[in-house]
Amino acid sequence: xxxxxAWGAAFLLLAWQSAGCSGQGTADGKxxxxxxxxxxxxVEASRATTADLTDGISxxxxxxxxxxxxxxxxxxxxxxxxxxxxxxxxxxxDPLARVDTRExxxxxxxxxxxxxxxxxxxxxAQAATNRAEREYERAQKLKEAGxxxxxxxxxxxxxxxxxxxxxxxxxxxxAAADEDVRQAKTRISKAVIRAPFDGIVAERFxxxxxxVGEMQKVVFRVVDPRLLDLTVSVPSGEMGAVRVxxxxxxxxxxxxxxxxxxxxxxxxxxxxxxxxxxxxxxEVRNVPEELKGGMFVKGRIVxxxxxxxxxxxxxxxxxxxxxxxxxxxxxxxxxxxxRRTVRTGSVSGDLVEIASGLAKGETVITRGGFxxxxxDRVNITRIDGGQ
Numbered sequence: 001x002x003x004x005x006a007w008g009a010a011f012l013l014l015a016w017q018s019a020g021c022s023g024q025g026t027a028d029g030k031x032x033x034x035x036x037x038x039x040x041x042x043v044e045a046s047r048a049t050t051a052d053l054t055d056g057i058s059x060x061x062x063x064x065x066x067x068x069x070x071x072x073x074x075x076x077x078x079x080x081x082x083x084x085x086x087x088x089x090x091x092x093x094d095p096l097a098r099v100d101t102r103e104x105x106x107x108x109x110x111x112x113x114x115x116x117x118x119x120x121x122x123x124x125a126q127a128a129t130n131r132a133e134r135e136y137e138r139a140q141k142l143k144e145a146g147x148x149x150x151x152x153x154x155x156x157x158x159x160x161x162x163x164x165x166x167x168x169x170x171x172x173x174x175a176a177a178d179e180d181v182r183q184a185k186t187r188i189s190k191a192v193i194r195a196p197f198d199g200i201v202a203e204r205f206x207x208x209x210x211x212v213g214e215m216q217k218v219v220f221r222v223v224d225p226r227l228l229d230l231t232v233s234v235p236s237g238e239m240g241a242v243r244v245x246x247x248x249x250x251x252x253x254x255x256x257x258x259x260x261x262x263x264x265x266x267x268x269x270x271x272x273x274x275x276x277x278x279x280x281x282x283e284v285r286n287v288p289e290e291l292k293g294g295m296f297v298k299g300r301i302v303x304x305x306x307x308x309x310x311x312x313x314x315x316x317x318x319x320x321x322x323x324x325x326x327x328x329x330x331x332x333x334x335x336x337x338x339r340r341t342v343r344t345g346s347v348s349g350d351l352v353e354i355a356s357g358l359a360k361g362e363t364v365i366t367r368g369g370f371x372x373x374x375x376d377r378v379n380i381t382r383i384d385g386g387q
Contacts, residue, residue: 046384161380248300
């Protein structure tokens with residue numbers, strides 16, 4: 001009996017030890033989590049806020065000088081002088097080049113000689129007129145005395161009228177010759193190619209000795225860089241919001257960190273068949289002349305302002321269908337993340353308008369959300385830029 005009791009006590013002790021080893025716990029004696037869940041995910045968050053929102057349309061385009069002229073020679077001939085080179089500033093009327101005028105000067109001399117000949121012809125016609133007047137007066141007196149016939153008097157009258165006609169013809173010849181002189185002088189004056197306005201000679205296409213035709217070859221390209229046109233394309237679906245006079249802000253990679261401004265001046269009434277967009281031209285004042293024609297720019301047409309618009313950071317959106325204006329984000333409620341679909345609207349910098357699906361003051365995850373699933377516990381380490 002004693003041996004049986006000893007064996008029974010040993011068995012109970014062994015069973016108790018086995019139960020102790022298989023109990024919940026760790027090697028250091030600390031208990032493990034009873035629910036077996038994963039630890040909270042560290043995230044950064046921001047609260048949805050309201051602010052005044054500036055609506056706009058994002059655009060891209062290129063700059064060009066508003067005033068640009070391709071200067072041509074108005075007369076044909078050989079270039080005998082070039083007064084300017086490229087990239088120099090000129091004033092309106094400054095000479096750029098001169099065409100050979102020897103042929104035009106010869107034409108002018110002939111025209112001046114024709115004027116002198118016409119004046120001499122006028123003097124001759126006036127003398128003949130005076131003589132015809134005297135003959136007519138004499139014939140009248142002789143007719144009164146009965147010494148000439150009616151036919152003789154009529155002949156004298158005809159001679160007087162013909163002489164007066166020759167005077168008128170001589171005056172007309174003088175006027176025509178004078179006009180030839182003026183035209184010849186004008187042609188000679190056109191031999192000097194001049195700047196059409198204040199600006200800069202962007203390109204020169206001729207050298208001394210080259211032959212140019214009348215209004216054929218471009219010899220200089222002059223631009224005024226103080227006023228530029230910015231041409232952009234606006235999708236046809238958004239063209240209803242564009243109005244003449246609206247502001248357009250833009251930047252270019254050529255001048256980083258600086259924002260420029262212009263105003264919408266023209267809206268093309270025709271939609272492009274190629275991409276269903278509308279061309280819009282904005283006028284940009286370029287003083288000082290930092291911008292250059294041909295620059296590619298990215299900008300935004302300001303179409304209006306709205307107060308009290310609910311905004312959330314772009315980084316809060318896990319998915320975002322811009323065309324459908326909807327996206328998903330994670331909202332934190334009592335340390336739990338809940339995935340929610342929201343309606344989006346306009347974009348303002350790093351903020352997105354939330355049209356529906358979110359309330360002011362609600363907390364949304366902005367960083368670390370890729371590790372979070374719907375219903376996960378989170379630990380917010382930073383909110384609204386603060387600890």
